[in-house]
Amino acid sequence: RGMRNHEVGLSILHKPTHIHQLRLLTIFCDFFSVPTIDEASKNAVFMLLFTSTNQERAKLLVKLVSLAMHVGNSQVLRATGVQMQQLSCTSQYSLQLAQAVVSDFIILLPDAASKLKDLPKISPLFTANFLTAITEMYFNTESTDLKPPPKILLEVITQWVENYNNVCTAALSENLQPALPTGAIPMPAITPYAGLIKWCVLSPLYETDPEVNRLYSTLHLCLLNSLFKHDWNQNEGNLISVQALTAIIHLINQKQCNEEQKEKSIVKLAQIISVALFAKSIYGNMQDLGIQLNTLAWNRLVQIIFKEHHLDQAIHPC
Secondary structure (H helix, E strand, C coil): CHHHHHHHHHHHHCCCCHHHHHHHHHHHHHHHCCCCCCHHHHHHHHHHHCCCCCHHHHHHHHHHHHHHHHHCCHHHHHHHHHHHHHHCCCCHHHHHHHHHHHHHHHCCCCCHHHHCCCHHHHCHHHHHHHHHHHHHHCCCCCCCCCCCCCHHHHHHHHHHHHHCCCHHHHHHHCCCHHHCCCCCCCCCCCCCHHHHHHHHHHHHHHCCCHHHHHHHHHHHHHHHHHHHHCCCCHHHCCCEEHHHHHHHHHHHHHCCCCHHHHHHHHHHHHHHHHHHHHCCCEECCHHHHHHHHCCCCCCHHHHHHHHHCCHHHHHCCC
């Protein structure tokens, strides 16, 4: 065991060869799968090995996560999910990891939707946090190029949300304290709802492929179903921020397109807001939401939302 630990240490310190990488990946998979080692100890090792600053280790982590996804190693995936949440799913660390896994593994994997269909069952925490990171990568409002996700990735995600109703909220139901090293404080979970909603709402404005639009429509319906049917509790009410919704409204208004495209986009947004308000899952300044909705082209469903949820009073209080 001492020789093996020494070998791992040397290999990590220096840039490993392909053979060394394979041996390291096997050792890591074996270590994190040992049932007699408690989860907090495993995560302490994981956090030490895969820091947010070492680029060589970051590349090795991409290969480890890709391998774990391929073979269904739930322990490696869970440790990765914990690390992503502790550093934030929207941090540069998590985004770079997600981007590399998508480009180096998912896009290149033959029949990815079929191979990865049960990932939310194998590792709910990793899937939820990975999904949140992915949604930040596409239709990114901080980029001048609002690039949509690749079709194969959209297929995988749509299948996850369709078949696993709680995939978007899985991280919220986790108590990470027992999984963390002594003294560590669990970081709050961020759900992928806002990002997925943005994808669906903007799709009529940017996507012309009928098959891809059908995928977006399916994903949109699955999100509505997830919001409507989820068993909400006191800790899970705040899922979608007013700030995220107003950013989407700004993008709709900004896009130059025909009235039919814009109408489809507004309808999708209004449907989401209607169900989310019913489920009490929107948080933030409702007056701001009302003001921004008022900037959209006239829509019957938006007017119903104003009336049923008294958003007109939020804008013009008595």
